[in-house]
Amino acid sequence: xxxxxxxxxxxxxxxxxxxxxFGLALTLYNTFHIRQSKSYEIHFTDKNVELDPxxxxxxxxxxxxxxxxxWSQQTFILNIENNLHFSSGLGSSSTxxxxxxxxAYMLNDYPxxxxxxxxxxxxxxxxxxxxxxxxxxxxxxxxxxIAKVRKITVDxxxxxxxxxxxxxxNTDLSxxxxxxxxxxxxxxxxxxxxxxxxxxxxxxxxxxxxLDMTDKLHQxxxxxxxxxxxxLQTKLYSCNQVYSISLSGxxxxxxxxxxxxxxxxRQVVQMHFxxxxxxxxxxxxxxxxxxxxxx
Numbered sequence: 001x002x003x004x005x006x007x008x009x010x011x012x013x014x015x016x017x018x019x020x021x022f023g024l025a026l027t028l029y030n031t032f033h034i035r036q037s038k039s040y041e042i043h044f045t046d047k048n049v050e051l052d053p054x055x056x057x058x059x060x061x062x063x064x065x066x067x068x069x070x071w072s073q074q075t076f077i078l079n080i081e082n083n084l085h086f087s088s089g090l091g092s093s094s095t096x097x098x099x100x101x102x103x104a105y106m107l108n109d110y111p112x113x114x115x116x117x118x119x120x121x122x123x124x125x126x127x128x129x130x131x132x133x134x135x136x137x138x139x140x141x142x143x144x145x146i147a148k149v150r151k152i153t154v155d156x157x158x159x160x161x162x163x164x165x166x167x168x169x170n171t172d173l174s175x176x177x178x179x180x181x182x183x184x185x186x187x188x189x190x191x192x193x194x195x196x197x198x199x200x201x202x203x204x205x206x207x208x209x210x211l212d213m214t215d216k217l218h219q220x221x222x223x224x225x226x227x228x229x230x231x232l233q234t235k236l237y238s239c240n241q242v243y244s245i246s247l248s249g250x251x252x253x254x255x256x257x258x259x260x261x262x263x264x265x266r267q268v269v270q271m272h273f274x275x276x277x278x279x280x281x282x283x284x285x286x287x288x289x290x291x292x293x294x295x
Contacts, residue, residue, distance in 0.1 A: 004106055005295040006032040006099050009137065009288040010084050011091035012162070012248040012255045013129035016213030017193040023091075023133030023140045024255070025288040026160050030095040032058070033079040034103055041077040057093055061100025061124045068120065071108040078103075087168040089253035094130035097121050098292055112294065119147055130249065137291030139201050154287040156204035161256040162248065163269060165227060166279040175250065177221045186216035209244040209257060210237065219247045227252065228276050235268045 010028040014020070042056060058078065066073045084092040101120045105112055114135050121131045128142030132149040139152040196212040199205075219229070229247070236242045236256065242265065243257040258265070261284055273280050 002036045004034055006034070006102050006106075007293045007295065008032070008095035008098050008134050009291065010162075010285075011094060011130045011133040012089075012160070012246075012253070013091065013127065013133070014215075014218065014246065014249060015197060015255070016215045016219070016244070016246040017190040017217070018129070018141070018197060019190065019215070019217045020127070020144070021129055021142055021194065022197065023129035023131075023142060024154075024160070025133040025137040025140075025291055026090070026162065026283075026285045027288045028083055028090070028162070028283055028285055029081075030084050030092070030099070031081040032099040032103070033081075034106070035077045035079075036107070037075055037077045040075050043077075043079045045081050057096040057124070058100040058103070061097045061121070062104050063100075064124055065101045065104035065120045066108070068123065069104075069108070069110070071104060071110070074107045076103070076107070085164070088164050089247070089249040089251045090162065090164070091127075091130035091134060091249065093125060094121075094127060094134045097124045098131065098134050100124070102292065102294065106294065114291070117292075118149060122147055133291070135291050138287060138289045139198075141198060152198065152202045153289050154201060154204075156206070157259075158206060158243075158287055159256075159258045159260055160285040160287060161258060161261050161265075162283045162285060163254040163256065164281045164283070165252045165254075165273070166281070167226075167252050178218055179221070182217055189214070189216045206243045206257065206259070210242075213244040213246050215246070222247060222251050226276075227254070227278070228272070229254075232269070232272050235272060236265065239265050239268065241265065 007029050009025040012024045015022040084090050086092050128144040132140040132142040136151045141150045193212050200208040233245050236245050241259045245256050248255045
């Protein structure tokens with residue numbers, strides 16, 4: 001196939017206690033339009049994106065996959081509708097890796113098997129929470145040691161309100177703030193709460209998520225202080241429509257799960273970010289249960 005498009009959803013990772021394991025696909029997308037050509041060209045709708053092919057994660061994933069399978073590396077023109085900002089906590093790098101792997105499959109007429117795509121994508125990026133959700137859609141539990149994903153389709157309506165502060169967080173640097181060891185009590189806390197999150201999402205018992213989605217491993221060490229995360233959580237939990245709030249990946253985006261977003265909820269967030277003098281953008285989304293699609 002010479003001309004095609006790939007749509008990859010944004011993803012929110014961790015969801016509180018599911019550190020490096022839970023991922024949720026969202027209805028916000030990067031779309032990649034591919035046309036075979038005599039040389040590489042890359043164009044973004046966002047003019048501030050790095051265009052150097054040597055540093056491009058899409059081409060890195062494409063080249064690595066072709067080399068791994070001993071496939072030919074054909075050149076192409078790539079036009080990208082990029083709706084995800086880099087370093088925002090919404091899995092932008094995972095969309096690039098997944099797209100690069102899919103391009104290799106498509107240009108070499110290889111069947112698109114999602115389990116195989118996962119293995120090849122994990123060769124480039126080991127964040128199975130984001131990669132898995134981007135490929136499979138829905139809510140996923142990723143087990144990176146065996147490169148396997150378990151997917152739960154989210155059937156009941158669930159509002160996924162993403163708050164993205166206008167600041168960047170480097171994932172690698174953010175991880176350096178995490179402790180090298182954790183206590184037994186904190187480990188048990190996260191195991192039990194992560195299990196509860198998975199069960200309640202599977203059963204649609206979203207009202208339980210406020211109790212389920214507490215974390216002892218990573219959130220408090222990241223951008224919580226700068227964003228006054230605990231204060232915002234307390235304010236939002238005064239609104240009955242809010243099920244939960246969690247850091248999306250390593251941040252700075254925050255994921256609010258709710259039955260609906262009311263004017264009072266918007267006002268709480270507006271006043272909070274005005275108080276800490278940080279601008280932000282919001283996206284009112286749903287769960288994407290399909291994952292990557294090729295058109």
